Amino acid sequence: MIGRIVREVLLLCALAAAPAAITGYRELKLRPQTPLASGEVMLGDAQAWGDKAIWVDARPAPKFERKHIPGALSLNAETWDAQVARFLDAWDPEMRVIVYGERGDDAAPTVALRLREELKIPEVWVLHDGLDAWEGR
């Protein structure tokens, strides 16, 4: 009797192992670290836009000075007034705007919202996971 129960338990465990492994793999490898919020774009998709996109670094100026994505412009909430004219000089209506910050901060969503709401620029996207995604972290 005990042997039969043990066999049934082992059989159930064996049957459950395969779907558990698949689910675990999907959760760990295939799912983004954080959910894709509205208005966000994954790094690969953003890179595919090539020269039809302008990259905007929304982090504070000292962080931009230390490192940034090559070709990106600095435009952040703290120094918006001083930087926005330069951004508009570089921007073209045919371009998509990709705004990035760092994973989990609000710098990029805030700058993106200002570009959409104040300037009515339609094609503004936030890079999912920001500079961390660019650096492969």
Place this chain on the structure above:
Amino acid sequence: MIIRSLLAFLAAATCARADLVWEKPVQEFHRVPDDGHLATKFAFKNTGPGTIKIKRVTSSCGCTSAKLAKNSFAPGESGEIEVKFTFGFRRGPQRKGISVTSDDKREWVLDLRVFIHEPLTLAPALVYWRVGDAADAKMVKLTTPADGTKVGVKSVTSSDPRVTATVQTVKAGGEYLVQIKPASTSAKLAAELTVTTDFPADAPRSYRIFARIK
């Protein structure tokens, strides 16, 4: 016996995952700087058959606090996250993310959007034409917040004589229309239009409208 056990096991495995359903996961507010802060609540309900434990609630900004009264929620139980956003120097559209993580590593991201309106709102603050477009006038609407603040527009001046602006008063102290027109769109151009106001009386503010021919 084995088949029945297996079916019961699979059914339990499928259904046991608790879930949170949010009443309003995206919330939008309009405020003026003098309000200083915004407080709101994100209400939720555990609609799954199992108890859910909230492991962590974090905000994307030090300016925003998010609190949860307790961490464990039984099936059918409701709760709410209290959020407070302090404006500080921030103006214009602001977007704050509140991340909620359960002990089984699921994550929900709540979206708080707060528009901190200056005494005068420009809609839009950018007008542009493509090279070769018809040199038609474009309109910018200037409005004051709904709290009754009176802001008079004294003048609108252009940094470039090839772009002109005229102001039409819709409601004195409350609403104006600025008509912006380039002389020609045959070449690229960048100009700024400065809107001078009479508010506040001790240090009147001015605002910028950007005009571009691209």
